[in-house]
Amino acid sequence: MFKHDHWVKPDLKRYRWLLFWSLTLGILTFVCAGALMFTSGYLIDFSARQPLFAAIYVPVVLTRAFGIGRPVFQYLERLTSHNWVLRVTSHMRRKLYQVLETDAAFWQEHRRTGDLLSLLADDIGHIQNLYLRAIFPTVVAGGLSLLITLGLGIFDWGFALWILLLLLIQLILIPWWGLLVEKKRKQRQKALTQQAYGDLTDATLGLSDWTITHHEQAFLQQATQAATALAASTHTSRKFQWWRDFCGDLAFGLIPAALLWWSAARFGSGQVTANWIGSFALVMFPLAMAFSSVAQGVGEWPTYQGALQHLNDLTPSERPLPAQLAAPTQVQALTLSDVHFRYNDAAPELISGVDLRMKRGEKIALLGPSGMGKTTLLQLVLGDLTATSGQVLLDGQAVLQYQNVRPQLFAVLDQSPFLFNTSVANNVRLGNETATDAEVWAALKAVQLDQLVASLPQGADTPVEEAGFAFSGGQRQRLALARILLQDAPIVLLDEPTVGLDPITEQALVATMFAVLKDKTVLWVTHHLQGVDRCDQVLFLEDGHLTLQGRPQELLATSARYRHLYALDAGEI
Structure with a gap:
């Protein structure tokens, strides 16, 4: 899809540093969230056993640091990522308006008003979601998977690879399953959306004719037929997405369970080592959010693909103009x-x-x-x-x-x-x-x-x-x-x-x-x-x-x- 793309790839290069910092801040947000749970769990267990401030001073400081760092990094990530996305989509909209203006005569002859509305309102919005709901979550989850694997590898490479396998189920298998099931349905939803734009605008622009001929019922049927079919298809998708997310949550629950088993076997069963066991298991819970959104974003891939194809199909005509002159004072x-x-x-x-x-x-x-x-x-x-x-x-x-x-x-x-x-x-x-x-x-x-x-x-x-x-x-x-x-x-x-x-x-x-x-x-x-x-x-x-x-x-x-x-x-x- 990206081989001949001239809408997404140029902006990835143009704003690459904003993209880099958005992804980095996203990873740091979840690192702080996991570290906060780790230090909090350790602090609770340790302070219950030795309630001395001097003994728990370092965990307290770390808990405060990570507690402050998580919302700060999250705020900066949202600020940077939305700045990046808005720059990209703003550039796309300007480009789209230039294409439409250049070929205004062609569009007026060959396209319906609804087609233009679909391009302006729907397709650019889908490209925006491609970044926010697919690219960002997938890259951030992939970066966290790498960090988790390297961190556990310090202790046990065999177990680290096992956890990596469980993470890849969240990162690849479940999104791929959802994409496989939803692909044709999403393509149909995209087609129905475009049809709904066209039908609604055509019917609305001809509203006076419908009224004069007393065909109000036919107007309602034409204007809502595609929208009704789209609503039914969307409802079916939501039911499947609920079951997909439920299966994903069950699969993700294996990761903290595996960490409990591994940390108990690794550190023993004493009171001191119990602090470490609980802390390792708690790390994974805030990271669930990073992985749960990947399946949703990837599941919308056919919609993004259709929108991108729709935009790339626009081939503005190159019409060189001669040197321009100032307007004459009179035209004879x-x-x-x-x-x-x-x-x-x-x-x-x-x-x-x-x-x-x-x-x-x-x-x-x-x-x-x-x-x-x-x-x-x-x-x-x-x-x-x-x-x-x-x-x-x-x-x-x-x-x-x-x-x-x-x-x-x-x-x-x-x-x-x-x-x-x-x-x-x-x-x-x-x-x-x-x-x-x-x-x-x-x-x-x-x-x-x-x-x-x-x-x-x-x-x-x-x-x-x-x-x-x-x-x-x-x-x-x-x-x-x-x-x-x-x-x-x-x-x-x-x-x-x-x-x-x-x-x-x-x-x-x-x-x-x-x-x-x-x-x-x-x-x-x-x-x-x-x-x-x-x-x-x-x-x-x-x-x-x-x-x-x-x-x-x-x-x-x-x-x-x-x-x-x-x-x-x-x-x-």
Whole structure:
């Protein structure tokens, strides 16, 4: 699993000294715990036989030292190990966000929202547990096994090897047994978890559709089916883990029993030697905690393995960009020159020889059936995708040279603008974080939301529910439009923002969009012809080609096909 890993191994090297001290402090914690029990047992037995302070002074000092050392070392170990783990997982999360941001267009086309949520919330968490619950306990238990064997070897190597065998049962045999039994079940639980993320997010994001169609029961069934199966499988795992841990405790009980037998045979049966017998047996009890967690951590190995495989399967595309330029003060023209695009050599061509020139302030409507390349064309304009051949230019410079300053040049309003679970004002202010309250209210007024927002319980400070569910579809689009006004980019791309709206709301939103964007260059991807008369040009994109192009009034007068489509869209035929 680690042979081709590029998520865990680099961090093991990067933070190796923190890892070393975490493991060392963990071993010292249990050494102090065992030594505390040894000196305490010796002190109790010895003081009962000779209650003289001078005679027990050294055991008292050692008991105090180990009693203080154990919590101190444990605190330092927790501090160091969690510092190490949080550094590692923080680095992983940054790396994951960079991968997702680099391939945002690819992910949007090929993965569900639940897949991303699983990566961000679940897989990174499992990698964190890989360190805390598997690597740390196993290495610490292994180090203690070595120290115990060497310590007993001073007295009797034969017995030391016998104790090592009993320790290896705890360290290897019982974890291996648990892993063997749980492997397929854990893999299924991992798959069910990913399915639950996907089903729940898909169902939640489509909640309004479920409600409108009165399919609430189907919603609950789809959203909870995987979670129910996961809960049943987890319950079965917990029952097995209880029996596994019970067998492990029974096996571990053989170690202090063996120590009692060996120390009695080794040191005799007098009162003095009884002190040593009890002390040796007591050493093992606090060490049980170090070994008991190994089986639990190793038992989760299939889950860790699946998470690590999931992350390593992410192969970010390497897309070299040209030297970046500063944003121009004005953009006079956006030009597409003989643009072709396909995802790879084996894939079909999605865009074929598109030529387009948009002058400053021009409004163009781009129409066509679904799957014909309209959204792909927008991604080429933005620079999310690189043309296979041809060029996308801003005043003669490649759009790829402006990727570092893209928010200053392009604003996008798509079908589902995301609203965060914060205030209305904060959601609008995402377009310009330095905008004043007056500018926010001016943007809200421009999109005709000022009266609605003023009527809310806390005005512009009213919280917006997750994904903006407290607002209607048209209101969500207007809030996103207000955000675009504050962004004040010269070019605005509209990717079917009226999908799912009723005709009255759609017409009102279209009127508002063109009123507030009158000074902007607008490329509007739409699925029907209502409202395109507000545009300077209408383009039809079919199979990657521009098949119809012209001013709306001209096409209506000269193109029989356009008149037929217009009548169909208006419901006249």
